[in-house]
């Protein structure tokens with residue numbers, strides 16, 4: 001009788017030596033896929049920093065050493081503890097969250113390795129590595145255990161966010177000799193966090209406001225002496241049992257009809273939820289009410305918190321809270337892309353190893369066509385997600401670093417300044433375009449791959465023996481937190497339609513270029529990639545035409561003299577864009593497939609060894625995109641009519 005393969009060595013505690021050594025695709029990025037030079041130059045301030053590196057090669061060598069160390073640590077220290085962490089979970093006693101011993105051991109080691117400060121400037125006690133290193137480490141740690149990565153991210157991630165907010169609000173001072181940060185508003189908090197003595201959280205969600213941030217009710221009030229206090233409840237807060245809370249709260253009334261409505265009334269605060277009294281005892285300023293019992297992520301605490309006139313520090317300007325939170329969220333969403341990638345790697349490798357040993361009907365199951373197809377698609381999808389993730393991470397970091405440079409040490413020459421600003425905008429535009437696509441695509445793929453791993457392991461996948469079911473339990477939150485998949489889709493759809501509204505000629509030119517390239521590009525792969533882009537443009541044009549046609553129909557009811565006003569001003573996003581909202585997720589899938597293809601094409605232009613990855617992606621993506629385009633163009637009217645009817649009643 002056919003036997004089941006042994007449990008996976010990774011999961012059984014006999015660990016792989018290193019998560020980098022077994023991953024040629026990741027190695028490709030470290031060696032050539034990442035354009036390190038501009039990143040290093042900005043990170044090292046053009047090699048002028050005290051105690052800094054003298055060349056890109058030297059800096060990248062150091063980054064690779066750290067990544068290698070983390071790859072080793074993830075495989076040999078985190079992965080073997082993952083099953084126990086999942087089984088033991090966290091405990092909640094007298095308002096305190098208690099970690100199981102294996103999780104404490106991991107965080108003691110992370111502290112000893114000083115990884116929390118990896119991307120913080122040297123003058124603030126960190127290692128001054130680029131954010132790119134943090135993202136790559138996120139993939140490696142998530143491959144071992146996603147929940148460990150989730151908690152880890154609320155250390156360095158919050159420290160970096162505090163520095164970013166201080167730079168943006170103008171409370172960070174830069175010195176030129178030696179170059180570096182002279183003073184920054186949250187220096188003490190940053191130091192405490194990177195030492196591993198504290199961590200932070202991002203408190204947005206409330207009982208009645210999740211995706212709909214405009215409905216937040218937690219309030220910030222200021223007294224006569226300018227001191228701020230927060231009151232309200234936050235729920236589902238990751239690592240919310242920590243000290244430093246970035247809280248979005250309502251400070252302004254911006255809607256005449258509703259005190260608790262609108263995004264412009266929100267502000268951002270830093271609230272330490274405990275401190276130390278003069279006699280050394282702990283003082284609590286807010287209470288952690290509850291530790292959620294969850295399907296997965298058992299090493300990551302998700303808590304509810306009550307604020308009751310909790311002292312807080314306003315960050316930036318009143319009313320800018322939503323805008324500021326989005327800055328942190330963009331970085332976090334790219335982080336979810338890398339976390340998802342790590343989980344995909346774990347799922348694919350588990351399934352592949354099992355399938356190579358499990359015999360069925362005369363051969364191992366990896367030789368059966370359907371399973372071979374599953375595994376091949378998973379492997380190729382992972383390479384596509386990594387290409388998109390690296391692209392997003394690079395452009396986001398370049399945009400951020402250029403902005404910090406412009407604020408802290410702008411070039412003297414106005415032409416240089418203008419060039420730097422143009423470059424910043426270019427990078428930001430690219431990051432903004434792909435971030436929701438990455439978050440959507442990587443999160444959804446992680447769920448799909450974890451489910452496939454279970455399927456490939458058959459009955460064994462459904463048991464807890466191998467850990468495949470844990471991967472699915474862990475993955476299923478990716479499409480929910482940091483903005484659900486539907487919210488990512490709405491953002492992608494809105495940005496793409498707004499681009500047409502703002503610059504219709506530019507859109508038509510882009511569309512014409514894609515159509516031309518699809519026919520006349522010299523390289524067949526380039527022609528296929530252009531065909532995907534042309535399909536996206538056609539679908540966008542179709543949606544825009546439908547929206548405008550519906551609006552014209554309505555505008556025709558008013559006197560001709562009112563047409564310009566009725567057409568330009570009378571837009572109701574909920575009603576007028578319903579066709580686009582209905583298809584936003586399908587459009588996002590098309591855009592994500594296209595963005596992956598474009599990122600892989602760029603790599604293939606410089607390195608022929610990347611061509612088969614692109615060819616494989618195109619073979620699968622081309623019919624998928626055509627199908628989605630067909631669905632968008634031909635379906636939805638019946639449902640929209642039904643919705644319109646019930647909306648009116």
Ligand SMILES: Cc1cc2nc3c(=O)[nH]c(=O)nc-3n(C[C@H](O)[C@H](O)[C@H](O)COP(=O)(O)OP(=O)(O)OC[C@H]3O[C@@H](n4cnc5c(N)ncnc54)[C@H](O)[C@@H]3O)c2cc1C
Pocket residue numbers: 201202203204205209210211212235236237238239294297302477480481482483484485486487490
């Ligand atoms: C493990 C975990 C950790 C979390 N960590 C944090 C954290 O650290 N900080 C924090 O602030 N929050 C956190 N959250 C909360 C998370 O961000 C929210 O759950 C998420 O934003 C969705 O909000 P909601 O749960 O209220 O769902 P809802 O907003 O009620 O959404 C329910 C469903 O409706 C869909 N939906 C909502 N509006 C629309 C629309 N306009 N169009 C189409 N579909 C729509 C959603 O996509 C979703 O599928 C965490 C959640 C979990 C599960």
